[in-house]
Amino acid sequence: MALRDQEDLLLNQRVAGGDRAAFQLLVLRHEGRLRAFLSRVAGSEGDDLAQEAFVRAWQRAGDYRGQGSYAAWLTGIGWRLFLDQRRTARRREALAANEDVPKSTDPRSASDAALDAERLLAALTPQERAALTLCFGHGWSHGEAAEIMGVPLGTLKSLVLRGRAKAQKMIGEGGET
Numbered sequence: 577m578a579l580r581d582q583e584d585l586l587l588n589q590r591v592a593g594g595d596r597a598a599f600q601l602l603v604l605r606h607e608g609r610l611r612a613f614l615s616r617v618a619g620s621e622g623d624d625l626a627q628e629a630f631v632r633a634w635q636r637a638g639d640y641r642g643q644g645s646y647a648a649w650l651t652g653i654g655w656r657l658f659l660d661q662r663r664t665a666r667r668r669e670a671l672a673a674n675e676d677v678p679k680s681t682d683p684r685s686a687s688d689a690a691l692d693a694e695r696l697l698a699a700l701t702p703q704e705r706a707a708l709t710l711c712f713g714h715g716w717s718h719g720e721a722a723e724i725m726g727v728p729l730g731t732l733k734s735l736v737l738r739g740r741a742k743a744q745k746m747i748g749e750g751g752e753t
Contacts, residue, residue, distance in 0.1 A: 606650055651716075655706065
């Protein structure tokens with residue numbers, strides 16, 4: 577176990593005992609990466625999901641036993657919250673029947689390349705987007721990403737391959753004039 581993982585485990589053990597200062601340290605260590613991932617997969621809802629993930633991590637601190645990294649455990653909580661949010665949104669859409677749900681737009685200014693990346697990721701399924709973001713955007717191994725997403729390793733690898741193929745095809749189509 578890496579030193580940082582050992583430190584996270586010790587901090588989390590203190591959190592399980594109600595230590596708010598230890599939890600604050602864990603939040604400071606992991607919030608940027610978690611927010612970035614959830615913003616990629618959930619758009620403008622990413623910050624809210626990250627907040628909820630930290631609330632759940634506080635509530636369930638006793639559930640983390642040190643198998644895998646704390647960052648992967650926390651990101652897995654965020655991913656499951658995203659999936660729950662999507663299921664709820666689908667149910668609401670079905671009830672609203674044919675009512676258009678406005679798509680959120682991000683008013684932040686960004687370079688053309690960043691906008692192109694956002695458009696490219698938006699065209700992928702949420703699972704493909706998450707797999708690519710975890711593996712290429714955040715540097716998780718395929719095994720870690722599979723654990724975070726709660727899917728078998730082979731499924732994760734398939735999601736990465738399909739997502740990459742779709743992205744490469746879109747890039748190729750965009751280059752033709």
